[in-house]
Amino acid sequence: MPLLKDSEIIADTWLRLEDNASVPATGDIIVPFARLLAEFGKLSKRRGRVGIEFPNAERAEVLESFLPALSLVALPFPKFADGRAYSQARQLRQLGFAGELRASGDVLPDQLAFMLEVGFDTFEITTRFSPDIWRRTAQGLSLSYQPVKQQKRLHVWRERQLRGERSCRA
Amino acid sequence: MYRYDEFDHRFVAERVAQFRDQAERRLSGELTEEEFKPLRLMNGLYLQLHAYMLRVAIPYGTLSARQMRRLADVADKYDRGYGHFTTRQNIQYNWIKLEETANLLAELSEVEMHAIQTSGNCIRNVTTDHWAGAAADELADPRPVAELLRQWSTLHPEFSFLPRKFKIAVTGAPNDRAAVKVHDIGLRMHANDKGEHGWEVIVGGGLGRTPLIGFTVRNFLPEADLLTYLEAIMRVYNLHGRRDNKYKARIKILVHELGEENFRAEVEAEFNRQTKLDVEVEQHELERISAYFAAPDFEVLPKRSADYEIAFARNPDFAQWVRSNIAAHRRDGYAIVNISLKPEGGIPGDATSDQMRSIADLADRFSFDEIRVSHHQNLVLPHVKQDDLYKVWKVLRANDLATANIGAAGDIIACPGLDYCTLATARSIPIAQTISRRFADLNRQHEIGPLRINISGCINACGHHHVGHIGILGLEKKGVEYYQITLGGSSATDASIGTILGPGFSGDEVPDAIETIVKTYLDVRKGGDETFLDVIRRAGHAPFKEALYAPAQRQ
Numbered sequence: 001m002p003l004l005k006d007s008e009i010i011a012d013t014w015l016r017l018e019d020n021a022s023v024p025a026t027g028d029i030i031v032p033f034a035r036l037l038a039e040f041g042k043l044s045k046r047r048g049r050v051g052i053e054f055p056n057a058e059r060a061e062v063l064e065s066f067l068p069a070l071s072l073v074a075l076p077f078p079k080f081a082d083g084r085a086y087s088q089a090r091q092l093r094q095l096g097f098a099g100e101l102r103a104s105g106d107v108l109p110d111q112l113a114f115m116l117e118v119g120f121d122t123f124e125i126t127t128r129f130s131p132d133i134w135r136r137t138a139q140g141l142s143l144s145y146q147p148v149k150q151q152k153r154l155h156v157w158r159e160r161q162l163r164g165e166r167s168c169r170a
Numbered sequence: 171m172y173r174y175d176e177f178d179h180r181f182v183a184e185r186v187a188q189f190r191d192q193a194e195r196r197l198s199g200e201l202t203e204e205e206f207k208p209l210r211l212m213n214g215l216y217l218q219l220h221a222y223m224l225r226v227a228i229p230y231g232t233l234s235a236r237q238m239r240r241l242a243d244v245a246d247k248y249d250r251g252y253g254h255f256t257t258r259q260n261i262q263y264n265w266i267k268l269e270e271t272a273n274l275l276a277e278l279s280e281v282e283m284h285a286i287q288t289s290g291n292c293i294r295n296v297t298t299d300h301w302a303g304a305a306a307d308e309l310a311d312p313r314p315v316a317e318l319l320r321q322w323s324t325l326h327p328e329f330s331f332l333p334r335k336f337k338i339a340v341t342g343a344p345n346d347r348a349a350v351k352v353h354d355i356g357l358r359m360h361a362n363d364k365g366e367h368g369w370e371v372i373v374g375g376g377l378g379r380t381p382l383i384g385f386t387v388r389n390f391l392p393e394a395d396l397l398t399y400l401e402a403i404m405r406v407y408n409l410h411g412r413r414d415n416k417y418k419a420r421i422k423i424l425v426h427e428l429g430e431e432n433f434r435a436e437v438e439a440e441f442n443r444q445t446k447l448d449v450e451v452e453q454h455e456l457e458r459i460s461a462y463f464a465a466p467d468f469e470v471l472p473k474r475s476a477d478y479e480i481a482f483a484r485n486p487d488f489a490q491w492v493r494s495n496i497a498a499h500r501r502d503g504y505a506i507v508n509i510s511l512k513p514e515g516g517i518p519g520d521a522t523s524d525q526m527r528s529i530a531d532l533a534d535r536f537s538f539d540e541i542r543v544s545h546h547q548n549l550v551l552p553h554v555k556q557d558d559l560y561k562v563w564k565v566l567r568a569n570d571l572a573t574a575n576i577g578a579a580g581d582i583i584a585c586p587g588l589d590y591c592t593l594a595t596a597r598s599i600p601i602a603q604t605i606s607r608r609f610a611d612l613n614r615q616h617e618i619g620p621l622r623i624n625i626s627g628c629i630n631a632c633g634h635h636h637v638g639h640i641g642i643l644g645l646e647k648k649g650v651e652y653y654q655i656t657l658g659g660s661s662a663t664d665a666s667i668g669t670i671l672g673p674g675f676s677g678d679e680v681p682d683a684i685e686t687i688v689k690t691y692l693d694v695r696k697g698g699d700e701t702f703l704d705v706i707r708r709a710g711h712a713p714f715k716e717a718l719y720a721p722a723q724r725q
């Protein structure tokens with residue numbers, strides 16, 4: 001499955017481990033959240049980074065104490081219309097998670113801009129759409145009425161305040 | 171009223187371009203209908219029984235003359251010469267082609283209008299009191315906050331794929347004309363003893379299959395906390411609202427299943443966790459917006475106008491219209507003009523392009539360029555001098571817009587029903603039309619007094635039948651339409667959900683049943699001051715049941 005980051009397809013260096021697959025001694029792995037709970041001691045001692053796939057139904061707060069040990073959290077979109085992961089992503093960022101946030105599941109070009117804004121970095125995508133469409137839809141609109149993450153976009157309210165200040169001084 | 175700046179203009183223009191691209195990808199087959207559906211819905215485009223329907227947002231129901239003229243032009247160019255004003259203060263066009271929609275949206279954007287988030291599982295057009303800024307009883311104009319909410323909720327990255335649609339209503343007056351208790355979130359302004367304004371936050375009201383009155387999560391939320399608090403509510407809903415059954419997905423069900431106390435605790439915990447949004451930026455924006463809603467340059471006028479009183483005394487038709495369609499204005503010498511879109515036998519909420527243009531002209535000349543859409547599917551000229559009322563009335567009458575029935579039996583709310591809607595189980599427009607003909611005599615409507623008849627064509631309740639004094643719900647059994655009648659609903663400050671009166675009626679029987687109910691009311695009331703709703707609340711359903719069902723049982 002291609003992995004998208006900054007509008008480019010990149011190599012995925014992470015290995016997804018299913019429920020009972022054995023854990024390799026080295027390398028970056030993504031395990032289900034349940035395995036993290038069950039095997040945290042073992043997982044944190046190995047060489048190589050650890051990431052998890054975090055279910056939509058879990059509360060972000062339960063991850064708080066694990067976050068320093070995690071380099072990646074993957075949040076699934078079971079259907080593109082199921083938007084729970086947008087809130088989970090923002091919660092994780094608000095809890096201070098600075099690692100990679102990955103969107104998996106039903107990730108489509110027309111939702112890409114929203115995902116970037118709530119804090120996702122990488123996207124597991126299908127080959128159905130041309131790379132060009134992903135580039136076109138990444139930024140979304142150049143303006144936003146909410147605070148923005150992406151550098152090329154402007155937060156309308158902030159811009160207005162800045163201009164107001166400038167014109168006051170002038 | 172609010173005007174777009176360069177940013178708003180650019181935003182909407184880019185949005186149109188984005189939609190054009192999406193529509194082209196759909197037309198070329200690159201997007202499946204399933205993938206395109208949420209995209210078109212976020213631009214207000216529905217697939218109905220016969221064609222696409224486009225719902226255009228009229229933020230908090232406020233329009234300028236120029237915007238109204240453009241709506242008329244769109245009706246002529248892209249529809250069949252009319253538009254349909256809705257219970258959410260929007261306008262719908264029923265005969266739209268997908269290929270033309272992007273051009274239509276581009277024409278709307280020229281007059282600062284759009285169709286963003288008029289459908290889909292996102293935060294919908296924010297509605298408010300249709301007399302905002304004009305009503306005599308108002309604490310303050312709620313529209314600056316409504317505009318702030320419009321912008322905040324527009325393409326919100328976190329809240330665009332909610333479990334279900336989400337409706338917010340705002341009022342700045344103690345007499346609730348925005349139905350805040352039957353919205354997902356209702357906001358009602360209060361003042362504290364220092365004179366500061368804050369918001370009562372009401373959550374979990376709604377109609378549909380499970381009608382519920384909302385509950386107050388906060389009595390007095392400081393204005394500076396408003397958006398952060400709303401984000402907390404939205405997040406709790408987005409994360410925990412049900413997604414397994416679309417009929418249980420509204421926030422009211424979450425509130426109901428968690429219980430009010432648990433729901434409040436969730437929201438407060440989330441609110442405390444939230445990094446405060448940038449309050450300074452927000453306050454700056456609210457101040458900037460508020461400047462646009464400064465009161466127009468009202469003249470200082472005497473309380474009573476001689477011209478108006480002479481016309482009132484001389485012309486009984488005018489006097490009758492004044493009695494039902496004029497409301498008190500906050501300024502001496504001014505009046506609020508309510509324009510009924512419910513002529514005898516008409517389709518509730520429909521206006522022809524010519525009617526729209528004549529109303530635009532009136533707004534230009536007599537109402538500081540302002541028009542409002544009410545959630546009763548009527549229009550309002552909010553700031554008319556008493557001196558001008560007679561002139562305004564004559565123009566309205568010449569355009570079949572002066573029906574003197576605001577708030578009376580003929581002022582019926584009806585959803586599109588089986589004539590247009592794919593979900594309908596029964597017709598609602600023809601029922602509204604026959605009832606309206608039955609009660610055509612305006613003297614009789616005035617004799618009956620305030621009466622709200624609301625009709626829905628299926629259990630989804632778009633016609634708000636639960637909050638009609640008389641509610642009519644169209645259902646279907648074995649291919650035959652029948653209608654269930656509820657009594658005692660209200661969406662006003664004392665909001666209540668109507669309860670079912672008894673076995674249903676066929677479409678043909680409905681007008682007689684309504685007639686019987688009204689006659690019973692007239693018999694039972696203790697005088698002209700006791701309204702229909704008062705009687706229901708005093709005497710209950712018994713006299714009405716007796717009148718409607720007992721004769722049949724005795725036979």
Ligand code: SF4
Binds near residue numbers: 593631
């Ligand atoms: S109440 Fe039912 S029939 Fe009427 S508009 Fe809504 S969904 Fe359609």
